[in-house]
Amino acid sequence: MTKQLVFIGERISKEKKQLAKELFNLTSSEYKQKSKRYKIEKELLNHTTELIQYLGDSVSTNVQVTKRIEIQATYIGELTTKSGISLKEAIQFISPIRNIIWTTFEKEIEEHKISRLDILSSNKIIDPLIDEVIYILIKIYEENNKEIVEVAYRALEELSVPVIPITEDIGIMSIIGEIDTRRSALIMETALDKSSSLKFKVLFLDISGVEIIDTMVADNLFNVIYALKLLGVKTVITGIRPEIAQTTVKLGIDFKTIDTKSTLAQALKEIGIKDINKDI
Template sequence: MNLSIEEEVRSVGDMLEERKYDIAREMKSEEHDTDEALEFRSQLVGFFGKACYDQDQSLKEMSTWGQNTGQWAIDHGINLVDVLEKVSFLRLTIWKAIEAFVIDKDYSAKTVFALIHRLDPLLDEGIRSFTATFIDSYKMKIQEAHDNFLVLSAPVVPLGDGVAVLPVVGNVDSERAEILLDTALSEANSQGLSQIFIDLSAVPVIDTMVASHIFKIVESMELVGTHTVLVGIRPEVAQTMVNLGVRFEKIESYGTLNQALLRKNIFQHKTSS
């Protein structure tokens, strides 16, 4: 008795569900395979089988599978590129099993095309959700690393009783300026600072925007009773600032931190006390 195209498609689905663990073992690409990895692959084959009955439900389940598998790969330190390189092999293994079954049963070409239209979008959805999970995780890690860098890039180093230095290294933008200000105010309170040196010798460019951020930090520190001294403004930077119309006349400043410490007698005071 000849079967309809739908019946032939469903019989392929039955085969995939029955043989999902055997097909999953054929997908093995490493000598040391884990039961967990086998289970993930068998689930993948099972979704292909279910898609032969209900494509919409299988797409939803495949999306969840991709998210869970992506998280599993992240937790196990598996590289995204390595995983994507294996996708074609996984697809080929499943289609080889389908091909052998379809040829054995002498199913029509229309059945094969019906299977293609149902199954290929399924794996595409798995890849999309898997990759999205991977990308979101790395975005989160990059953001965490960025946030940690901003915090660690604003160390307030104590030099003596009530005196500290805040070395600023690299470019200063609005986000980093806020971190510098928050850290300086917090440390001024916790360390009981009466004076803080802001070392700008490692800031490559000081333009009007950076200058405004520095002014804000200085003014805020003065308001909480911490006198601020700027050090490390290099001659070429000073010249650029003058050309830009940036004025620091009201702020105490020195060419180097060492020069400021000598002029302010910081360590002499500490020794005499």
């Protein structure tokens, strides 16, 4: 390591606060507004200052700083995602570090006659570290977006298996569409949670909107019925269409032990709830 490289690294570390402020001043107005609104300006500056310190250390010493830089990048990424700062804005905040460093020390570089080779050598050290910071930011944003999508998907799924109380102790769960493994778990969870919290004695499980019932789907339905039975809730399956009934017979699926009704209206009428079709 040459004296010039040590000089460059030490200057970066010494002026880390000034460099961090200049970096922040170059950000977009949206970035500044959001960081101010969520009161993260000070934290961002602190973590950015530490980040620049480690960039300087990487040039002036033989100490491995990659892990430390990853930690600071993670802090910055977590702050920006929670503050509604876009990935583009976050990357635009980090990217100018290179230019700021060389612009700030341009005169000193000339005075100390630092060669282009030394500048190139320092860039070879700094550039991969900055790239790593950007990679970490992208990864954090991807994970955050995945979590947002997961929450939205979960909410949508819950809407797809509504539970409607029709009396103090009777409810209806209407299932529409395909029943896969994931949805089966949701049906089970929703049926148990709602039946328990609403203190149902009877739950009508209407499957008139289910297109296909195979052995896996039937097994999942039987598990729901058995679990509800353990809670003291009787389950009545309604809405088994003729074509579905034929398929289940061919597959050897036996619904004889399950209380079934051809339609939800018929089932409700038998328990004394009339004119249900007007309300459904």
